[in-house]
Amino acid sequence: MSTNTATVQSLPPPRAHQGVLGWLRASLFSSPLNTLLTVLVAWLLLMAVPALIDWLFISANFNAQNAQECRQSGGACWAFIAEKHRLILFGVYPYDEQWRPLLASIILIAVIVCSCIRWFWKPFLGVIWIVALVVVGILMWGGVFGLSHVENSRWGGLPLTLILATFGIAVAFPFGLLLALGRRSHMPAVKALCVVYIELIRGVPLISLLFMSSVMLPLFLPEGFSIDKLLRAQIAIILFAAAYVAETVRGGLQAIPKGQYEGADSIGLSYWQQMRKIILPQALKVVIPPLVGIFISLFKDTSLVVIIGIFDLTQAAKTAVADAAWRGFSTEAYLFIAFIYFIFCYSISRYSQSLEKHLQTGYQR
């Protein structure tokens, strides 16, 4: 190699790679195929987006008094949502008492948000959860502290969806943990039981479990003893989620190197000490992102309780749509609750992605 060390003034980047024009060229028109794709997609967007915005906002009617008036405007009928939002959000909960489900929803959301902040990842988070769930129960049921009693057949809408999802994961998590440990156990009978349970539950759709809980649980129970519909659905959701939690945790357990188990054995820890102090903290850290994913899908799956006639957010929207006076606005109602579901699931999934980045640091060199 020659050793020419004379300093050469570095040239500015070529014009074609600079500024807006450069960006356009690089990201939209870099090849004939790309240009074609850009034009095609842009054309599709031009066809769809202005029409959509027009329908959603510009020709939409926000304050019509009745369906007739709403239909004339030609756009979306948000007046329908304005009229029905309390039915959709809180179901048939007594009208004057609807501050209670509202407060309960806020508490549940607050606890979920707290669980997402790392500062709260301490044992007292468990206490917060227990207190919050008890307060939610008191608020929803009432019957104490001067609150009137509301039967849970009148619960509905958003709080019901939140309750089914949070109680579901809160109970399914420890159950799933035990199943995962059982599946990795050296005791053949325990292992077989866990494998059969997990595979059976994961092999069938949630709907069949919901049907099972609604028709078969009453048959299982002794004569004269019955549990209500909501609890039956909650049990089905817990049984379902536990199997998925178990498989995720198993993945985490498998990711722990053998040396960790041997190290724990060598200092003479018992099985439960070994799990509690060495294995589970590491395994759970690995699987936090997929566990968040399970929570998201559980949140979405609670909408299935519609099928056995429980009044969750989706069922509430369907009921609002069925009102004869406001017929034909189902698109608006479904978009409204789709938006609610999207806000929840999207923020949790974003959170999960950022968490993944945070947690990965320990494994990268």
Added chain:
Amino acid sequence: MTNKTSVPQAPKRRLSWNDPGFRALIYQVLILGIVGLGVWYLVSNTLHNLAIRNISTGFDFLHREAGFAIGESVIDYTPADTYGRAIWVGILNTLRVSVVGIIAATLFGTMLGIARLSKNWLVSRVASAYVEVMRNIPLLLQLFFWYAIITEVMPGPRSALNPIPGVFISNRGLKMPALQGDALDWMVAGLGLAIVAIIVLGHWAKKRQEATGIIFPLVRAALGLLVVLPVAGWLISGASLSLEMPVMKGFNFSGGISLSPEFVALLTGLIIYTSAFVAEVVRSGIQSVNRGQWEAAEAIGLPRRRLLRLVILPQALRVIVPPMTSQYLNLTKNSSLAVAVGYPDIVSVVNTTLNQTGQAIEGILIIMAAYLTVSLSISIFMNWYNKRIALVER
């Protein structure tokens, strides 16, 4: 535990609490005992409840007359047929929507996944927006939405949308032209022959390439065979193929293939929802291939198509196949949401059956058995495929 004090002096550790084997045995006996007791308790309750409610048990009801109509079926079915046949219709309907859904979701999802990685800013943004929105809205809600769109927003048959000649979209579903004539069987035979020929040709081409190094243009030959043989079949049969167009007759269409609003809503929902997940699987698979592999393949001068087929895809597939399997299983299980829009799948048919006969346990067992069979078949096939493409390590 009090047992801790009972340490014998001789190594007769057989019955000591300190012996892990013994302890494990006790635990297992205890757990099995508890589970057994629980099951016995539930079963005895159930038998008692069935007895007082006068519900018969057993699968005899499968031979009785069903007496309810099913909206659509792949095989002939009338209400005079048995429950057994009705359930079989349900199973076939589940399979029909699952198979079509899996194929379409794979194709569409793969395109989306590649689009998300595109260097084209607009394309990748649109693809990611699609994936984010569809993944985060419950499938059931999407099904309700599509069903409402089809039945409420779409025009009646008289003013049906007609995007392509012969295809009509109305609130009665989708109508498409159907192929008719004797030539159909011949063309199917030609297609089968072409597939066999391609497999044989592939083996031969591989052997020849290993022996001589000459590359046979397999893709072009395969495409040629796929066109030529069915056309030959069509010619042999005397070209008796006709396209039957759907025509407006009275209040509805007749002729052609007709897809019910329920089927279209369910299929649309399943494809749109699942393809978002498939896109993510494909994207992560392609991204998992090291950049160095691309560079090395380019360095030895492989053309782009060959680079993808020989270097990138085999490595990406290893990452893609296992999660793809669970997406296929999810789609099949999610097809059970058919009951929400009234498509007669297995869950919906069995649900009607158990409402009529009261035999809930048998009904649920049939549903579970059907899904487990399908799930296991899909995972066995995908595991076989996975093993075939897995990394062979020395």
